[in-house]
Amino acid sequence: MADIAFVIPRGAKPRRRISSRNVIIYGTLIVVALYYLLPLYVMVVTSLKGLPEVRMGNIFSPPVEITFEPWVKAWSQACTGLNCDGLKRGFWNSVRITVPSVFISILIASINGYALANWKFKGAEFFFAVLMIGAFIPYQVMIYPTVILLRELGLYGSLTGLVLVHTIFGMPILTLLFRNYFAALPDELFKAARVDGTGFWGIYFRIMLPLSVPICVVAVILQVTGIWNDFLFGVVFTKPEYYPMTVQLNNIVNTTTGVKEYNVNMAATILTGIVPLVIYFVSGRLFVRGIAAGAVKG
Amino acid sequence: MARSNTQERPSRLFRNLSAKIAAVPMILTAMVVFVGFSVWTVVHSFTKSGLLPRLNFVGTLQYERLWNSDKWLISIQNLVIFGGCMLVLSFVIGFVLACLLDQKIRYEGVFRTILLYPFALSFVVTGVVWQWMLNPDFGVQSIVRGIGWESFAFDPLNNGKIVMFGVVIAALWQGSGFVMVLLLAGLRGIDDEIWKATRVDGVPAWKTYLFVIVPMLRPVFVTTLVIVTAGIVKVYDLVVAQTDGGPGIASEVPAKYVYDQMFLNQNLGQGFAASTMMLLTVAVIIIPWAYLEFGGKKRG
Amino acid sequence: MKDNKLVTTETSLAIKGLQLSFGAIQVLKDVNIEIGQGEFIVLLGGSGSGKSTILNCIAGLLDITDGQIFINGKNVTWKEPKDRGIGMVFQSYALYPQMSVRGNLAFGLKNARMPKDEIARRIKRAAEILQIEDYLDRKPAALSGGQRQRVAIGRALVRDVDVFLFDEPLSNLDAKLRAELRVEIKRLHDRLGNTMVYVTHDQIEAMTLADRIALLRHGVIQQFASPAEIYSKPVNIYVAGFIGSPSMNFINGQITGREFAFNAHKVNLAGYDGHLRDGPAILGVRPEHTGFRTDGPGIDATVEMQEHMGAESVLHLRLDGQRFTLRTPDDTHYPEGTRLRLTLDISRASLFDPQSELRL
């Protein structure tokens, strides 16, 4: 090795694979990644164990005997009161709630963002500021008046009502996202479209919307995550035939008497989280890109 | 102002009519839901409403009771602890991770995905999992003891003094990845030439991050701060799922206080009074910010 | 100076008493412009002088505070942009990134519910004129800057408008391409004969393209005249300094009779085109209107630096302690310290009142 020190530097810098810098960076990242993965690992491992094993062993040890029983039970057998069909029913309800809610809330919020960014009218900023303050109001505070509002609209207990609620409470953050995104698009594009004879809606549908794919991805992920995981609105503003999956999850996890079936709980938990997780894993790249594309510009 | 060939200036109201029509949902949401409901809440906080809202006014009785309630005071204190820890830690962790990921490393996507996935889970899931992880009998404590460190004690969920830190651990697990992504996006937006300039100036990387990059990320920090703070003020599900306010009432938080008063105690008036206090706090913090951010300058 | 095109007396575009404020800030203060049919007008001015704002007002993209705008005799003050008979070309091209070039060109026409074959015909014609036939099916991202700008022009072209508005269309391009496209725009104007209003802060563009230049400063038109007139008879010091590169040299002095005295020198003002009066004055001489020789009579100056430009060179001199620039088609090298004798061409110089800054 000694002679290498005397070599006249030329050509590419010899790149050491294991430099102290890399050890620190990758070391830290790997440790942190393990920390983040640990709970998921525990969930999966536990859900694959039989109940006796769960009670005996340590939560980190891999299952001695893998069983899918808890998954089956969580999906199709766990009881809520008299209905013993597990999460299955709630799953489709969640889909029925999430799809229109995500779609409509994003549509409305993107129109808001577009109107705010490109068609400023007197007072627009004021309404927007109010909306932003609204983002901070805990939902619990709003339950009662919302019940009254829905009752007066005749939408209480209906899917439409729930979609409306999700649209309203998703509006602040989504509007902020879209407003910032559209504001970051070149103003000249908008002007060119106006000169080309397009009106408010024409520009929105034919110019802005096609350009907002990155931010839509962000919005979709945020909304799918938020709405799919929602429990409070789903249970308060609808009736049992529309109860989302999280209600069943709550019923399985929150049953206070008797033995806790941890393995079933974990399986149910994973099953409930799987849709947002899949969406997230599939489009995570776009998520980061979309956020970079405008969401973070204050 | 005699104009010969004058065309009437169209009424202000009808300029940009489509835009105004399109903004109706937003205006309604802002005015009816956020302003209207808040006013409604404030009004009813002066009543003795129980299970149902009624206008049987009792003056400031609810507020007196609120500020005499240990539970409320503990809630506030907990929110301060939780919020302080969350803000500091999520930003520190998020920023350090963002910086690490920004080093042009390999498998960046994999790491990023791992750090962010908890964000896709609900607070209920997070609460349940961490309740488990922190369980002294089979969670982290027993594992550490199992590998030989017998005296190791980490049992936050059963210790009222440190229970909030247990909640913070779970909240960080779920939320710091999102902070990381926001900040990473901000870092990516920084002009490459700034980096080159600091390298030529011989500034060490950590100094660059601290003294050059962080100040440049101010707008991103502000946006992130808003999102994180909004989450902190609203914290509810996590506490309910993880500790249900326990042990005792050691991990109560304001949102839970509101909920419990309204639906467990069937004392809406009290719940509304607590809500009003929360609204007030939010307004005090947010309105100046919103004014600076959106009122002062013209374009975002 | 120009006569290759018919500038009819008919006005194509008229702006009357245009005022515009953003909140409390008044950006345009009583702008009045009348433009003849087929004229090429350049709005020239520094950054923030209000050029784009005027253009946006003409296009109807900004709500004006006061005043009226006429296009082809019709009051369009409150018309929608699409109904004004204008086409607009932007600095950043503003092409719709998700549409092909063809889609970009067709967009406005489709909006006007034009029949398909007419759209196709017009696109074909525009593409021919602009030589973009080969890229019609590409997306804008796959085009170079110059090609993009051509498409942007095409978008205005297909709409067959009366007035073309250009907002610094070339400033995103590099110098070489800019020079090429400048020529192309000029040819296009010669060919189409439309009225064009062109915003730029580049005086070369303004000088070469314009029939008339409106020189703006802080939202006020300083001078609205042909390039030759603006060049040779700038109304005030600002205009004089703005036009010409390198800038005009200014010398403080005193007029007495038909003589201009500064420091120890005296210059005869015979041949000056303007109204002389006794008193303090500022003499403005363009670098290119200053002769020199290495000896003989003349004003004494020393070479500080020389910029060689291939075909010509610029000499940076020191004249009685002040800087003085001089431009010459001669590329001989004059080392630092060389002493030169200058002769000022008074017939092409300007004199200004130091108070009002106006030309005498």
Place this chain on the structure above:
Amino acid sequence: MKDNKLVTTETSLAIKGLQLSFGAIQVLKDVNIEIGQGEFIVLLGGSGSGKSTILNCIAGLLDITDGQIFINGKNVTWKEPKDRGIGMVFQSYALYPQMSVRGNLAFGLKNARMPKDEIARRIKRAAEILQIEDYLDRKPAALSGGQRQRVAIGRALVRDVDVFLFDEPLSNLDAKLRAELRVEIKRLHDRLGNTMVYVTHDQIEAMTLADRIALLRHGVIQQFASPAEIYSKPVNIYVAGFIGSPSMNFINGQITGREFAFNAHKVNLAGYDGHLRDGPAILGVRPEHTGFRTDGPGIDATVEMQEHMGAESVLHLRLDGQRFTLRTPDDTHYPEGTRLRLTLDISRASLFDPQSELRL
């Protein structure tokens, strides 16, 4: 051509066999440059030609694939940027936005643990040289573009480096300011005498600033010579076309003996500076090296368009169906269709081999 500065034979910066690839794409192919002490070198080339890449390699901001870099005789190939004795100025200025001008200037020095009074001294000196004393306590956001660029230069200046690197420092400024700062940079160089490497795609900057220009294309240096030589003896058609505005006119023809024949015309090549040989050739004539008169003998051409520039004008002609440009200090107007007789100045023209594109 230049002699106002001592260009010692000592090399200040040497690049030997520099190669650089991004993944599979080779961006720099065997670049060799030797730069003398105090020389001002401009790297000129179109977008993507690799100019910034070379600069970043010199600065140590990119890890090279092969080759060596010497600064003041020391091999710095693997040294950190800060240890190379270089200062760098960027297109986007890259000022630290939250620090005052003073803070920006001091930041690098503080990192080198320089004593406070020495820092103050250096800042004072740099501020004087660059005339930014008045803004020292302002934040960059409160400065104009030109002022910002001065601060950016100051940041390199205070570090007292051997070599200054500029990456298109002026291209974010408008034309007028660009011309001013160009002169300032030249003065700065005259005053400091440092070695400077300056990247630009603007040939005017290159021509006026450089002692020598390295003209790049696709990562290969086409010609590395003084501006005058590049201008008058371009090694190939690419260089000939790149330098000069408007571009050189190229005419296809045939050399026979000492005559160049094209279409019906014949031009005598007496006075041509190069090695003639019979066969097909391309004649390159610069617009400014073409004389004309309205009648008499000469090559026949018709005026298509004229660009007036105040002090001079450019005539766009048609010569046997081809375009031909001609630049003249004369601003007389020649209407479209005017017939002119051209005379080509062969002593300043270039002939190229159509195959190899090299100059004969």
Place this chain on the structure above:
Amino acid sequence: EDIEVTHWWTSGSEAAAVAEFAKAFDATGNKWVDGAIAGSGGVARPVMVSRITGGDPMGATQFNHGQQAKELVEAGLMRSLEDVAKADGWRDIVHPASILQSCEIDGEIYCVPVNIHSQLWLWLSNDAFEKAGLKVPTNWEEFVAAAPDLRKAGIQPLVIGQQPWQAALVFQNLVAAIAGPEVYKQVITDKNVDAVNTPEMDKAFAALVTARELATGSNVQEWNQATTMVIKGGAAGQIMGDWAQGEFAIAEQVAGKDYTCLPGLGVSDIVSTGGDAFYFPAIDDPKIAAAQEALARVMISPEAQVAFNLKKGSMPVRSDVDLTAANDCMRKGLDILANGTVVDGLDQALSADASNQLSDLMIQFFNQPDMPVEKVKESLIGILQLSS
């Protein structure tokens, strides 16, 4: 007719009990549509109230009887069952009468009580005492006396979970058993503030301090975890309602052999009443109204009462049914219900607000070893004043 019934009975035994009602109701030709929401009243109640006030009521819904639904009734959102009750003579068959009185507002009956839970029990682990070499105590004093030895043996004398209501339950037991039913009535039912300062109450407060000492070191959250400690012998005793039996049963423990239950802390023969009741929202549809009536009748019918309460582990609301299958502990409870003293449960006596405040107060007391009894007294008086 389809009737949607909402409730929060989701655990194994609860669900099985509900199924009995559903079976009996379906037998009448109607259909029970189950709307279970887990997570106890805290989660379920806002849903129920929202649905009723939101104008989309269910056919029937569970509430703890007492004060929870009072306002809904007053707002006219609930239908009166007075006609049914009169016709079927509920006032005669329901025992104790207080349980039906809780359903009465302005002289009309609005709910069907379905079961009685007594909250006044001390559960002891025989195993734990054996290990410590002690006799299983028969009352509170003996239990307190045994505590030091239990500690020595490494056994937690008294286990109290960290859910606030568990602490309130301990207080309720001590007041009822040690201060006596009379004082309990004065303080809890009548909210007589003066009664708080009686010598009897002082004894109860002293016992409360003792209980706090006994409970020091208990480290569990939920009541069933606490019960599990008793089952496993890690703790000697727990004060809990009769639903704790369910846990013992699942662990296959036998009353009297593996564990001992002492009603009224073994001090006096008292039970508290309290439990669940069903309310019927007012719905403008005669068919549904008829079905509601049918459901009410089914719920209170002797057959359903027996079937339901056996599964649920609670006591029936009528004394005229025979629970031969009941175990040792339930027998004790039934006997006291028949012969002994009956006091109102907390849900019956106090508003939800007051009882939750009491819970918060008590858990604070248990978690703060330095909190003086005076402070508790003072706060208790405040709570009683507020809710009277």
